[in-house]
Amino acid sequence: MKITNLLLAGFLSLLTAQEAVAQNVSANDADNAQLAVEGQHALALDFNNEVAYSPQKTVFKLFAPKEAKAVTLRIYADGQGGQPLKTVKMAYDGHVYYTATVDGDLKGKFYTFDTGRGECPGVFAKAVGVNGQRGAIVDLDATDPEGWKADRITQKVNMADLVVYEMHHRDFSIDPSSGLKYKGKFLALTERKAIDHLKKLGVNAVHILPSFDYASVDETKLDTPQYNWGYDPVNYNVPDGSYSTNPYDPAVRIKEFKQMVQALHKAGIRIVLDVVYNHTFDLESSNFQRIFPDIYYRKTADGKWSDGSGCGNETRSELAPMRNFMLQSMRYWVDEYHIDGFRVDLMGVHDIETMNQISAMFAREFPATFIYGEGWSAGACAYPVDKLAMKANMKQMPGIAAFGDELRDALRGPFSDDTKGAFIAGIPGSEESLKFGIAGAISHPQVDMSKVNYSKEAWAGQPWQMMSYVSCHDDMCLVDRLRASVPGITQDELIRLDLLAQTAVFTSQGVPFIQAGEEALRDKKGVHNSYNSPDSVNRIDWTNLDRYPQVFSYYSNLISMRKNHPAFRLGDADKVRRHLEFLPGGDNLVAFRLKDNAGCDTWNNIIVILNSAKQARTVAVPAGKYTVVCRDGVINEAGLGTVEGPQVEVPAQSAVIMYQ
Structure with missing residues (x-):
């Protein structure tokens, strides 16, 4: 079943009403005086339900300032141009919302809100017409491809x-x-x-x-x-x-x-x-x-x-x-x-x-x-x-x-x-x-x-x-x-x-x-x-x-x-500190070893050497026999040959990766 309303309980449990007011601005901030008073309501805003469509009616709900002289809803036939099919004055709910209900099936129609500063689709439009100037009323379930659920x-x-x-x-x-x-x-x-x-x-x-x-x-x-x-x-x-x-x-x-x-x-x-x-x-x-x-x-x-x-x-x-x-x-x-x-x-x-x-x-x-x-x-x-x-x-x-x-x-x-x-x-x-x-x-x-x-x-x-x-x-x-x-x-x-x-x-x-x-x-x-x-x-x-x-x-x-x-990809800081060991390097040379198995069943003591110098470098590594899997711009996990420590030559401007 498609979820259409945000579950607000999780948000409300995070902050008390007092904290909600405190996290907003003080009443001395003239731009936000209403929100300081209405902090708890603001915390519970449900933008996701700005437009709720059904074939029988569409309910419009807009978070707008109490001081707005008038909030107007307009319904259009198209996403641009033309005169409104319907103009509705939205009613203030006494808290933070203006609401309007339009009966009938509005699927395929378009809408705008206007608080006196120009028409727009609101802040949480889920569908819009061309260039997003008007909101669109759609049945979201009808947009699901087969097998979407x-x-x-x-x-x-x-x-x-x-x-x-x-x-x-x-x-x-x-x-x-x-x-x-x-x-x-x-x-x-x-x-x-x-x-x-x-x-x-x-x-x-x-x-x-x-x-x-x-x-x-x-x-x-x-x-x-x-x-x-x-x-x-x-x-x-x-x-x-x-x-x-x-x-x-x-x-x-x-x-x-x-x-x-x-x-x-x-x-x-x-x-x-x-x-x-x-x-x-x-x-x-x-x-x-x-x-x-x-x-x-x-x-x-x-x-x-x-x-x-x-x-x-x-x-x-x-x-x-x-x-x-x-x-x-x-x-x-x-x-x-x-x-x-x-x-x-x-x-x-x-x-x-x-x-x-x-x-x-x-x-x-x-x-x-x-x-x-x-x-x-x-x-x-x-x-x-x-x-x-x-x-x-x-x-x-x-x-x-x-x-x-x-x-x-x-x-x-x-x-x-x-x-x-x-x-x-x-x-x-x-x-x-x-x-x-x-x-x-x-x-x-x-x-x-x-x-x-x-x-x-x-x-x-x-x-x-x-x-x-x-x-x-x-x-x-x-x-x-x-x-x-x-x-x-x-x-x-x-x-x-x-x-x-x-x-x-x-x-x-x-x-x-x-x-x-x-x-x-x-x-x-x-x-x-x-x-x-x-x-x-x-x-x-x-x-x-x-x-x-x-x-x-x-x-x-x-x-x-x-x-x-x-x-x-050890994924854990303690494991990285335990298994990742940097080997002696130098200018334009960084080498490291992933030791003590480090989560691998088949590769142990993996050594990575990065040489950006324009000449080959001889690098000291722990003694032992290694299978080389990266060299000269080629990677092959099956192996490119073997080398013996305690030294290995790394070609210019390239990497060597090998393991025991």
């Missing part, structure tokens, strides 16, 4: 077992070389070629960039190429129409999104939704501001709008309305769309308490759900740093993971300078930061934190709390970074260093994460921030799979090796 993954995932593949819908499939029918659409991920590619690569989680209704692509002009990553939210709880085959039909985008999820689940692949609750596309015309002005956004001490997002505004998660909106929105995506996890954009803008409540909610109700995010903000927030979900505060959020930029920048160089290299560019000085990342950002007795690039103390309580990566969407991809930071790099050298970087990522104790197309040596023509660049920059060239087969083979075998041997 049996689709959900219920098995709780061990985070250490995840291999995450980050993609943008358009990048992945838009190029003619993809051979896919539904180019740039949700349905591309239902096609056999796409599914087979992901399965052959070996990833088990697909992270899709923002897929909710966003502002920067005009859905009425899809014949004209348009591109954006989608970090400009409008309607948070509706799939974006530009990725559907018909943005004018509100049910189509919903059903096609579900078909995409179902196809991935059938292939054993979980799906992660990139969510952007830290800001809206703009402030004054946002649905939040039009419905209930000022309560969803933070202000600085001098009364100006704060901009910790770097996008002109920042939301106020510590206040009950925004906190409950986030809780209910994320739960809705899991309940209605069977989403398995979330990547929280600029998680450092949100408060720790909100993130912990989200984590606790899923632990109770949907324990298979996992959460990771960016442990930083894009600017100063109007909220105490020690209460924000920053990377430095991750130990206060034991159920959530964050991106490890120490490992990323130790490998390829700083975010702030594309031309400056680091370990894989053969520049010494980042070895200790690389060791910190290999350990999963936990405290380790052999890591000297005084030499780590961004953190002077370990921030992860468990190794799976660190997302391990070397590139993602909002930066140069790995190939472009190598070309920018290694003068005169040859194609052969580029491939060697690319494979070396990913070896560090996939043998680390964090959760490995790769950007789509890296397995095909993707480039973006050197563009650092390609959020609105054309397809010619962002598209993945699938012919690279034939051009560089050794790259895909290495990535696939690296992923397979990680999956087959638990030593690479």
